[in-house]
Each structure stands twice: as C-alpha cells, then as structure tokens.
Amino acid sequence: MDPVGVSYLPTDDLAFRWIPGQSPISLEDSVKRFYLTLGGLLLVGAALLPLACSYPPSYPPNYGGPSTNTPTPTATVPPAAILSAYNGGSGFQYSSTGTGGPAVTSPITISVGQSVAWDASNSPIHTLYIDNGTTCFMGSNGGLGNSSFPVTYTFEATGNYLAHCGIHGNCNAGASNQSCPSSGCTGMAVTIHVQ
Numbered sequence: 001m002d003p004v005g006v007s008y009l010p011t012d013d014l015a016f017r018w019i020p021g022q023s024p025i026s027l028e029d030s031v032k033r034f035y036l037t038l039g040g041l042l043l044v045g046a047a048l049l050p051l052a053c054s055y056p057p058s059y060p061p062n063y064g065g066p067s068t069n070t071p072t073p074t075a076t077v078p079p080a081a082i083l084s085a086y087n088g089g090s091g092f093q094y095s096s097t098g099t100g101g102p103a104v105t106s107p108i109t110i111s112v113g114q115s116v117a118w119d120a121s122n123s124p125i126h127t128l129y130i131d132n133g134t135t136c137f138m139g140s141n142g143g144l145g146n147s148s149f150p151v152t153y154t155f156e157a158t159g160n161y162l163a164h165c166g167i168h169g170n171c172n173a174g175a176s177n178q179s180c181p182s183s184g185c186t187g188m189a190v191t192i193h194v195q
C-alpha cells in the first residue's frame with residue numbers, strides 16, 4: 001500500500017488501460033483495437049470521398065456547380081455594307097463610305113445570308129423600300145417605306161434587289177418614288193446583287 005493512497009495507480013499494462021465499467025484489456029489488444037479503429041475510419045473516409053468530390057450533386061445537371069456548358073455567344077456578323085445618306089450637291093445618294101461620299105456604285109455584291117444596313121443618317125426622311133423586281137420586302141407599294149433607322153436587312157435568297165428612297169429615288173422617271181417594286185430609279189437607289 002502506497003503511503004499516500006495512490007495504490008490504485010497502474011502497476012501493469014492491464015490496470016493502466018482499465019476504464020470503469022469496462023473489462024481491462026491487454027496492451028496488445030489495445031494496440032489492435034487502435035489500428036482496427038483507425039483502419040475503419042480510413043475506409044469510411046475513402047467511401048465518402050467521391051461524394052465530397054461530386055458535391056453539389058450532379059442532378060439536376062450542373063445545378064449550383066461550375067457550368068460546363070457555358071452558352072456560346074451568338075456571333076455578331078457585321079453587315080456586308082453600311083449605307084449612309086450622302087448629298088454630293090446634286091441630290092441625295094447612298095454612300096457605303098459614310099455621309100461624305102462618294103456615292104456607292106451599283107451593284108453591291110454580297111452572299112446569301114449577308115445583310116446590308118442603312119445607318120442613322122437616313123433618318124427619318126429617306127424612307128426605304130427594298131424589292132426584287134416582283135416582291136416588295138420593305139415598305140409597300142404606294143405606302144410609306146421604312147422610316148426607322150438604323151435598319152438592317154438580311155438577304156436570304158439569291159437575286160438582284162433594289163433599295164431606294166421614297167423621296168429621292170427618282171424612280172419611274174420620277175413619277176412614283178413610293179412604288180414597290182420599283183424600277184428605273186436614277187436617284188437615291190442601289191442595286192444589291194445577292195449570289
């Protein structure tokens with residue numbers, strides 16, 4: 001008996017690992033238990049690892065996670081030509097080089113699917129008509145043409161198209177600038193050849 005009453009202190013490895021309410025185990029069993037527990041925890045961790053890596057869940061697809069299908073911005077195809085209202089002193093014409101001219105030379109040749117734009121310098125008086133000789137695509141026969149600029153028109157079929165101004169087109173010998181389809185325009189007009 002220890003004189004200071006600490007005789008319960010362990011004197012061997014069995015007592016050293018004694019926990020009240022449990023049976024004492026040997027040092028060897030204790031080590032085994034430690035490694036078994038450690039191994040078990042590692043197995044559980046390994047099993048949970050894929051879950052952690054796949055969080056957030058893959059369903060619904062990419063919900064809340066990094067997007068793998070980033071939308072591709074629609075490519076903006078510039079017009080094949082941009083036509084301005086140009087007044088060279090002898091009346092208005094279209095120019096493809098800005099309001100300073102010179103007047104554009106017909107025809108403008110573009111490919112199917114390309115577009116031509118009329119910029120804001122056409123606003124609002126140079127009302128626009130576009131036809132292919134038989135069908136009017138912008139404006140209407142005897143009615144007002146488009147008066148909102150800038151405006152872009154995409155040509156979806158091959159052919160020759162006429163674009164003209166409802167005031168300065170000088171079409172049909174100046175008799176009817178607001179005709180659509182039109183012909184014989186010698187003023188503010190341009191032929192667009194779509195190939």
Ligand SMILES: [Cu+2]
Binds near residue numbers: 092125168169
């Ligand atoms: Cu005009």
